[in-house]
Amino acid sequence: MIRLGVPSKGRLMEQTFDWFAERGVRLSRAGSDREYAGRVEGAENVALVLLSAGEIPRELRAGRIHLGVTGTDLIREKLPGWRSHVEELAPMGFGHADLILAVPDCWADCEGLDDFATIARDFRAEHGFRLRIATKYHRLVRAWLSAEEVADYQLVDSQGATEGTVANLTAEAIADITSSGETLRANHLKIISTPILRSQATLLRSVAAGDADAVQAFADRLGL
Amino acid sequence: MSKREKQAIGQQILAAFRAAGAEEVAPDLLLPAETLLDLYGEDIRARAYVTQDPIRGEVMLRPDFTVPVVQMHMQNGAEPARYCYLGEVFRKQDQGELQPEHPRDNEYLQAGFELFARDAEADAEVFALFHSLLAPLGLRASMGDMDLLMDAVRALPLSGARRAALLHHIWRPRRFARLLARFSGQPEPRNFSQPIAPWSGLRGREEMQRRIDRLQADAGELPLPAIWVARLERLFAIDAPAPEALRQLRELAAEIPDISEAVERLGRNLALLAARGIDTDGIRFDASHGRHTMEYYDGMTFSFVAEGHADWPPVATGGRYDALAAVLGQGRAIPAVGGIIRPGLVHELGGLA
Numbered sequence: 001m002i003r004l005g006v007p008s009k010g011r012l013m014e015q016t017f018d019w020f021a022e023r024g025v026r027l028s029r030a031g032s033d034r035e036y037a038g039r040v041e042g043a044e045n046v047a048l049v050l051l052s053a054g055e056i057p058r059e060l061r062a063g064r065i066h067l068g069v070t071g072t073d074l075i076r077e078k079l080p081g082w083r084s085h086v087e088e089l090a091p092m093g094f095g096h097a098d099l100i101l102a103v104p105d106c107w108a109d110c111e112g113l114d115d116f117a118t119i120a121r122d123f124r125a126e127h128g129f130r131l132r133i134a135t136k137y138h139r140l141v142r143a144w145l146s147a148e149e150v151a152d153y154q155l156v157d158s159q160g161a162t163e164g165t166v167a168n169l170t171a172e173a174i175a176d177i178t179s180s181g182e183t184l185r186a187n188h189l190k191i192i193s194t195p196i197l198r199s200q201a202t203l204l205r206s207v208a209a210g211d212a213d214a215v216q217a218f219a220d221r222l223g224l
Numbered sequence: 225m226s227k228r229e230k231q232a233i234g235q236q237i238l239a240a241f242r243a244a245g246a247e248e249v250a251p252d253l254l255l256p257a258e259t260l261l262d263l264y265g266e267d268i269r270a271r272a273y274v275t276q277d278p279i280r281g282e283v284m285l286r287p288d289f290t291v292p293v294v295q296m297h298m299q300n301g302a303e304p305a306r307y308c309y310l311g312e313v314f315r316k317q318d319q320g321e322l323q324p325e326h327p328r329d330n331e332y333l334q335a336g337f338e339l340f341a342r343d344a345e346a347d348a349e350v351f352a353l354f355h356s357l358l359a360p361l362g363l364r365a366s367m368g369d370m371d372l373l374m375d376a377v378r379a380l381p382l383s384g385a386r387r388a389a390l391l392h393h394i395w396r397p398r399r400f401a402r403l404l405a406r407f408s409g410q411p412e413p414r415n416f417s418q419p420i421a422p423w424s425g426l427r428g429r430e431e432m433q434r435r436i437d438r439l440q441a442d443a444g445e446l447p448l449p450a451i452w453v454a455r456l457e458r459l460f461a462i463d464a465p466a467p468e469a470l471r472q473l474r475e476l477a478a479e480i481p482d483i484s485e486a487v488e489r490l491g492r493n494l495a496l497l498a499a500r501g502i503d504t505d506g507i508r509f510d511a512s513h514g515r516h517t518m519e520y521y522d523g524m525t526f527s528f529v530a531e532g533h534a535d536w537p538p539v540a541t542g543g544r545y546d547a548l549a550a551v552l553g554q555g556r557a558i559p560a561v562g563g564i565i566r567p568g569l570v571h572e573l574g575g576l577a
Contacts, residue, residue, distance in 0.1 A: 081323030105421035106429075109436050117399065119427070119435065121392060126431055130265060139318065142266050149396035151519070155266060166425045188421040 001045050002214050005059055005068035006038070008050035012201060015094040016069050019201075023222045043221055045214065054078075061085045063208030066215050073099055073177060073199035077137050086204040090224050095201035097177045099137055102189040104166055104173075113148055113193045116173075120152040123172065134158035134171035137196075141175040144196045163187040230333055233575055234310045234567035237335040240357050241308035246337055249307050251292035257282035260291055263548065267518060271315045285314040290520075290545070293338050294552045294560065303558065304341035310334070310567075328537070329568065338562030340549075347524045347544060348496035350561050354528065354540055355502055358565070361573050363528040363539055365506065367466065368513025370394070371523045371544075372473075372486035376459050379482035380452055382407060383445055385438055395519045404456070407448045414439060455479055462511040466494055469509035493524070514543065522547045526563065530573060539573070540565040 006027065007013045017027045026041040027048050038048025049065055056070040057078040069092065075082050103110050103119075110116055120131040131153045135141050138155055145153065156171055163183050165171035175196065178184055184191065203224075205215055242248060257274050258281070272287040286292070289309050297305055310333065317328045337353060339346050355365060377390050386407050393399045416436060423429060455476065462472050470491055477484045494504045514525035523544025530539050542563015549560040570576060 081319040081321065083321045084323035104423075104425045104427070106419040106423045106425075107427070107432060108416040108419045109432055109439070114399075114402070118389070121389075122431065122435060123427055127426070129262065139270075142270050143320075145266070146270075149393075149399040151265060151393075151396065153266065154261065155269070169426050172425050172427055188424050 001047050002067065002211060002218055003047050003049050003065040003209075004040070005049045005051045005056050005065035005070075007053040007056070007069060012053060012069075012095055013050070016092070016201065019092050019094070020222070025222065043218060046218055057082075057086075060204055060206040061208065063206050063210070066206055066209040066211055067218070068204050068206070069201055070204065071095055071097065071199045072202050073097065073137065073140070073197055075202070075204065076197065077140050080139070085207055087207065088202050089205050089219060090203045090222075092201040092203060095199070097179045097199050098195035099140060099175065099177050099197040099199060100184075100191045100195050101133070101141075101173060101175050101193060102163075102178075102184050102191050105188045105190045107190075110192055113150065116192055117148075117150045117152070120150065124152045130154040131173065132156045132171040133173045133175055134162050134165035135175040136162070137175060137177075140197055163189060230568045230571045233571050234333045234335045236576055237357065237565055237567060237570070238308055238310045241306075241335070241337045241353075244306065244337070244353050246306040246308035249293060249296055249309050250311065251286065251289060251296065251309065253286050253312070254280075254283045255286055255292055256280060257284040259295075259552070260284055260287065263291065263551065264518065264520075270318060273314050273316065286312070287315055288313055289334060289336050289564070290338070290548070290562065291552065293336075293562075294549050294558070297338075297340055298553055298556065298558070301340065304339070304343060306340075307338045309336050326535075333567045334564040335567055336562060336564040338560065340558050340560050342559050344492070345496055346559065346561050348493050348500070350542060350563060351493075351524070351526055352497055352500045352502060354526070354542065354563055354565070355497075355507075356500075357576070358528050358540060358570075360576055361528075361530070361539065361570065364508065364531050366508045366510050366513055366527050366529065368510050368515075368525045369486060369490060369523060370514040370521055370525060372483055372490065373459065373511065373515070374522070375483045375486050376456060376480055379480050380448060380456070382448060383442065385442065386445065395515055395517075397515060404448070404453060407445070408450065408453055409447055411443045411445065413443050459483070460512050460515075462509070464509060466504045466507040466509040469511070470494060473511075517541070517543070520548055521545050524561065530569065536569060537566070539569045 006016050020027050025043045028039045030037040030039050038050050040046045040048050051059060053070050054074060056068040057075050059065045060068045061079055075086060079085055110119055123131040133153055134156050136159050141155060158165055162174050162176045165174060260268055268287055273285040275283055277283045293307055312331055313334050314331050317330050339350055373394060374391055378387060380387060389403055390400060393403060459476055462469050473487045477487045498504050514521050517525060521543035523546060525543035527538040528540040530536055540563060544561040546559050549558040
């Protein structure tokens with residue numbers, strides 16, 4: 001039996017169900033909306049497991065599910081050495097979001113990462129501590145800034161309402177996921193530079209779960 | 225591989241450090257995180273194990289010995305002072321996209337020696353100690369000098385602001401190269417519109433204005449003549465057996481007189497090493513050596529690397545870190561030079577005996 005992990009609620013679940021339906025496999029929740037069990041029609045030997053999107057990387061790594069749907073951002077942030085643990089079978093064309101670095105809109109002199117690096121250096125000299133970037137994507141942001149040779153900053157953890165941290169004076173900049181940029185604009189923030197990562201919902205295969213033949217048969221059934 | 229054998233090699237190194245006049249110290253395993261994070265930045269947060277103490281706040285499992293040893297010296301030491309230590313350090317080995325087949329240890333021994341002294345022979349003393357101790361292993365010894373590079377940057381005919389920017393980024397090669405390229409060309413004037421958005425955040429309006437003023441002043445700067453870029457590139461590229469490197473540096477000092485002092489200091493250091501019986505032809509002087517280390521050393525740097533083990537870190541590293549000691553000394557300048565050996569790698573190479 002192949003276990004397929006799918007986000008358990010919201011648009012991500014609905015769009016995942018649509019994506020599979022277009023490929024002839026009907027996924028649905030069993031019973032009431034509150035029950036986290038699922039039904040699969042149109043494919044043999046596949047069980048649907050409804051999970052929080054954030055837990056899917058961990059379940060794939062442990063091999064407790066054979067296939068899983070989650071965002072590229074979560075895989076890369078939560079699974080160090082991700083290529084050793086999962087294989088990307090298909091980008092699914094929805095759940096698009098960019099991980100971006102944003103600064104206050106009022107910083108007229110900040111038009112790119114070079115400006116940002118200089119501002120960080122000035123800020124540290126002026127305030128006696130490193131410029132703070134609020135984020136929950138610590139590994140991705142740190143690796144990116146290190147590759148871009150930006151110094152003089154520190155990350156502060158923010159698990160929600162990250163756009164509010166600048167106005168609340170707990171950070172000078174933020175790194176977060178955005179799809180339309182509306183929340184950024186509402187909080188008077190602007191994006192600088194290209195995205196740190198472009199993310200979308202992706203169907204992934206677990207290396208640890210094995211059963212390669214059965215998984216391949218199901219992938220063939222989906223036309224992948 | 226047994227921990228006891230590594231520990232025994234560590235003790236052997238420690239005995240040699242004690243014989244060289246060092247007092248043994250034993251810093252705590254749990255260190256206050258704030259000082260380390262402020263000094264090393266996110267580099268260390270990515271590598272160190274940070275945890276929470278209800279009373280002491282954020283604490284870190286010792287990622288290196290230098291900071292606690294400097295602090296200990298500042299509380300009750302008088303120069304000259306020599307300290308040695310042996311103990312575990314803890315570093316996360318956060319992998320990239322692929323999990324390595326043989327992950328490096330996240331917990332390993334370091335044996336170290338630190339010398340606080342206003343003594344012209346301090347660099348040579350420390351290097352010679354490490355060199356003689358590690359001699360049986362046939363390692364590749366490399367040396368560099370960050371102060372020499374910084375003197376060369378200070379010598380560039382540039383505005384103070386430009387020079388400060390280059391000095392700040394000397395450890396970040398691509399950012400440094402980009403700045404140098406920008407300073408060599410005609411700066412493009414930049415116009416910033418007045419922000420429409422309401423002001424927000426801790427960075428003040430006047431801070432932004434100061435930077436804009438600086439940029440406007442910079443637009444009037446003359447380009448750095450190409451000959452200076454060429455001289456700097458020649459300096460950064462010097463990588464040869466130490467006596468040959470010294471000859472090349474002396475030649476270059478005719479064109480960059482401001483490095484003469486650092487070059488002659490290197491000459492004296494090499495002579496001191498030779499007087500201690502070290503064949504200086506066997507030491508490689510790589511001018512850019514210290515640019516690849518953490519932002520930490522600001523004088524001599526050195527490393528001892530096991531050839532044929534490309535995936536290993538150096539068996540021993542060290543250098544002069546006056547600036548770091550000055551930051552920790554809160555104004556009190558303490559000339560400091562030291563280094564560490566990894567007993568675990570010495571063990572894998574068959575030990576010192």
